[in-house]
Amino acid sequence: xxxxxxxxxxxxxxxxxxxxxxxxxxxxxxxxxxxxxxxxxxxxxxxxxxxxxxxxxxxxxxxxxxxxxxxxxxxxxxxxxxxxxxxxxxxxxxxxxxxxxxxxxxxxxxxxx
Amino acid sequence: xxxxxxxxxxxxxxxxxxxxxxxxxxxxxxxxxxxxxxxxxxxxxxxxxxxxxxxxxxxxxxxxxxxxxxxxxxxxxxxxxxxxxxxxxxxxxxxxxxxxxxxxxxxxxx
Numbered sequence: 001x002x003x004x005x006x007x008x009x010x011x012x013x014x015x016x017x018x019x020x021x022x023x024x025x026x027x028x029x030x031x032x033x034x035x036x037x038x039x040x041x042x043x044x045x046x047x048x049x050x051x052x053x054x055x056x057x058x059x060x061x062x063x064x065x066x067x068x069x070x071x072x073x074x075x076x077x078x079x080x081x082x083x084x085x086x087x088x089x090x091x092x093x094x095x096x097x098x099x100x101x102x103x104x105x106x107x108x109x110x111x112x113x
Numbered sequence: 114x115x116x117x118x119x120x121x122x123x124x125x126x127x128x129x130x131x132x133x134x135x136x137x138x139x140x141x142x143x144x145x146x147x148x149x150x151x152x153x154x155x156x157x158x159x160x161x162x163x164x165x166x167x168x169x170x171x172x173x174x175x176x177x178x179x180x181x182x183x184x185x186x187x188x189x190x191x192x193x194x195x196x197x198x199x200x201x202x203x204x205x206x207x208x209x210x211x212x213x214x215x216x217x218x219x220x221x222x223x
Contacts, residue, residue: 104156
């Protein structure tokens with residue numbers, strides 16, 4: 001158990017809908033990272049937050065947004081969902097930056113029908 | 114353009130065999146990570162390397178900065194080592210975060 005929690009575990013929704021994925025980092029970790037893992041693209045970095053502020057952005061679509069709250073939990077919002085958004089979404093955390101070991105949550109499996 | 118190349122893509126071994134998985138990258142990096150993804154999907158960080166060699170149990174990771182190459186070795190492999198092993202590099206600077214290889218799927222037969 002990494003200490004990182006993600007909810008929900010599974011999510012099935014329809015095209016055009018909006019969903020919110022939630023991540024609680026390990027106690028004391030200030031950085032939260034979001035990753036998408038699809039069958040054809042593999043793992044891709046989406047976005048990083050550090051202590052409430054956006055620190056780095058990767059291949060995140062404009063339809064997606066994220067935020068980190070004062071209690072350090074983070075949410076990833078996916079809107080106008082398309083079939084291609086079906087993937088595993090992982091959250092990871094660590095005390096500082098991507099140079100260091102990251103601790104991954106169990107992931108949320110999103111299926112868009 | 115995939116800046117991190119792993120080989121082989123798939124690997125089948127007999128229990129007890131010595132396993133090597135390779136990772137190559139294109140330009141200088143700040144750090145390299147090896148991750149293990151279990152069949153159920155969970156990801157575990159195995160090593161973070163910036164130079165030299167690290168060992169944890171039956172796992173050994175090495176990195177050659179000059180050759181832009183890293184290897185992950187598993188000694189005395191066991192069926193529970195069956196997983197996907199993923200190399201990820203951190204270039205730093207404007208490339209803000211981890212870039213992942215496509216993974217090596219390892220299957221160890223009893």
